[in-house]
């Protein structure tokens with residue numbers, strides 16, 4: 001890994017750049033509104049489009065979660081508004097069990113696909129991966145645009161399920177995992193939502209798979225081919241490693257889901273029997289299918305599903321590492337170990353899907369093997385945690401809002417991940433499987449931790465994206481109730497799981513003649529927890545509107561941001577705020593060092609930009625244009641030194 | 642800010658640990674032979690998990706308390722890591738995790754990977770929306786043939802028992818699982834429509850009932866009483882109340898019961914269900 005030569009650009013090289021620029025076509029900023037903001041091929045615009053798509057989806061998903069909590073906690077209460085909105089789903093304002101199940105399914109699908117898989121990767125990754133590696137756009141800008149619009153189409157189809165699934169439900173009722181036979185022949189058994197609802201659900205997911213594939217290809221090629229001078233792999237920010245690993249996982253796992261989805265669609269509509277065995281009955285007649293296996297679906301689904309949870313969390317890990325180091329004013333501890341751990345997680349992630357299937361009827365010996373592999377994947381996860389702590393040790397932590405959320409991420413990741421040691425053991429999963437213990441586990445580690453990663457990323461990168469900072473005070477007011485709230489919601493769920501509460505139950509008790517009667521007596525100790533969790537959820541969700549307010553208010557009224565407001569080191573902070581259409585204004589940044597050079601002894605400041613050739617000298621943005629030879633005007637960068 | 646965050650992390654950790662230690666929310670008492678081994682493995686795991694959880698959160702809290710930027714003149718420690726420590730903590734976690742994984746196979750092995758004892762009572766479990774059916778072979782110990790064409794809710798033939806088969810004559814089908822205390826039972830689970838899951842918290846195991854597949858599991862109930870059976874795999878709108886009961890009867894009472902023909906059998910079960918309060922131990 002030789003240091004790149006530092007030479008002033010020769011006229012020939014300059015010409016080459018110009019020619020390259022002209023040939024690319026993407027360098028000239030479009031002028032029309034439609035090409036600039038709607039059908040844009042600029043990765044930055046597309047990134048923001050993804051973020052807005054995720055914001056829409058998360059609001060919908062959150063509202064659904066509140067409705068679920070309301071049904072579960074006050075099962076017979078009439079909410080007139082709901083009766084008016086959903087005359088059949090909530091007749092007289094009382095939600096039906098099938099309405100609840102459609103909420104569960106839509107909430108899960110919305111959150112996993114359209115929030116966790118879009119914002120961290122399609123949103124932040126799209127915006128910042130090219131900039132952080134010093135490229136002027138994604139490798140395939142048109143493909144990028146296509147992948148966003150395909151994703152949006154998928155979302156539109158899913159949302160249409162709210163209206164088209166049949167009156168009493170707002171979507172299919174089989175859960176986000178859509179296990180057949182329920183999803184394949186549920187309509188023959190008169191299960192609400194399992195007709196058109198299932199069709200739209202599969203189509204939406206299939207479209208989403210295609211979109212993710214396009215996106216993944218683009219990420220991989222961009223990262224491998226378009227790195228700027230001096231940006232060796234081991235100098236990349238950990239965010240780039242995370243987005244890259246995520247893209248590889250997506251590339252290998254989404255096709256399997258796509259194939260499974262097509263087969264399920266055929267079973268559901270065309271009378272095939274990939275997942276439906278023979279000899280089933282609806283109580284009167286025999287169902288006309290034979291030869292399929294319900295467990296086959298589970299294998300295909302979880303072969304995708306487990307990597308998917310890493311697709312959801314890896315970008316959050318990347319952002320957290322990036323932000324922790326920046327605000328700790330310290331290099332990341334164990335950069336190499338972090339990269340290897342990430343790859344180990346990605347690789348092992350393909351060999352553990354069976355831990356979702358211990359109870360499924362799969363061969364018990366297979367279960368035992370999956371169990372050992374599953375606990376092994378805990379090792380690289382632990383390595384990451386140790387390194388985050390190592391990064392904070394001896395730091396000079398600046399507690400800005402992004403840092404608060406990044407620290408929150410670490411705490412939540414530990415809290416949620418560690419119970420994987422329980423669920424990953426075949427023996428213990430015998431009891432814990434499909435209980436609220438699982439709900440607590442995955443919401444903390446995949447749901448909320450990933451959301452914290454997104455919050456951290458938003459507060460951190462907002463100034464770069466929009467030229468204004470988000471309001472710090474509001475940010476902190478947002479942080480505190482949110483972290484208290486998410487722990488209050490999801491920690492008690494573990495206790496509920498111990499007691500035995502199964503998931504996907506629309507209610508646990510009912511009111512008979514004004515008396516509370518438990519459907520299962522064994523659940524009765526959980527009463528105070530159910531109440532507590534619901535109130536915590538209502539409050540926590542309400543607080544999120546502070547974030548949305550802050551977001552839009554700061555777009556227009558926020559404090560103006562300089563090019564490098566956090567005194568960070570990576571390339572996104574080298575260029576202007578917001579970055580010009582081609583990211584570096586026709587210039588080519590050259591990279592001289594690793595991504596996290598904070599607190600370097602002897603350096604004039606406590607951070608050294610990746611583009612600074614000499615660490616004992618001032619920070620420099622474009623060293624290859626030194627001595628005033630640089631083309632073009634200064635872009636007002638205040639870190640030129 | 643750092644101190645507030647530290648205090649929050651510690652308090653949250655304390656409350657979480659309290660929640661597990663308080664005893665308010667814990668498993669119901671185990672009633673099967675493998676129950677104590679399960680509880681022991683759970684306890685061991687939760688202690689490891691708890692110690693790791695407390696240590697990590699406490700350390701995180703300590704770091705944000707101790708290493709805040711308070712305008713010190715000196716910079717943060719300039720370090721890119723420490724390979725020895727990386728190797729050390731990788732080795733330690735790997736050793737702990739793999740040990741847990743291996744220990745965590747014991748109960749599993751007993752339930753699923755050993756043959757049921759020869760004296761085990763055989764029960765066929767046929768799940769349906771939204772009900773459990775338990776099929777007993779009767780005195781001849783041979784299960785009558787079942788056929789999907791024979792399934793008819795109207796004539797109360799939920800599992801399609803074929804009355805043409807002589808072996809079916811003495812079979813009984815009930816909606817309550819009756820077992821004999823201290824005698825092994827082998828369940829063979831199946832479903833006639835969608836996937837369900839047999840779940841009794843006091844038994845410390847659940848098992849999916851998968852259409853098209855016969856899944857076997859065996860256990861020995863120890864404590865006389867009546868326990869709730871829940872469905873733990875989403876199966877449709879009434880999934881939340883797909884309830885049945887399991888009776889664990891004293892041997893004499895059990896032997897008396899299973900000698901009865903179908904009609905009296907169900908009547909007697911109705912009486913026993915009243916006799917033993919739910920989830921109470923004797």
Ligand code: HEM
Nearest residue numbers: 065068104105108111116175176177447448503504505537
């Ligand atoms: C305020 C925050 C949230 C609350 C109160 C909440 C609540 C719930 C509830 C009540 C269920 C259904 C439980 C059941 O009956 O089985 C559920 C399921 C689920 N949630 Fe959340 N949730 C929240 C946030 C999230 C987030 C951020 C994600 C992921 C990004 C997420 C992903 C899921 C998934 C995948 C399921 C499973 C759906 C299924 O069983 O098919 N949730 N959540």
Ligand SMILES: [Cu+2]
Nearest residue numbers: 306353355356
């Ligand atoms: Cu998994």
Ligand SMILES: [Cu+2]
Nearest residue numbers: 837872876883
């Ligand atoms: Cu069921």
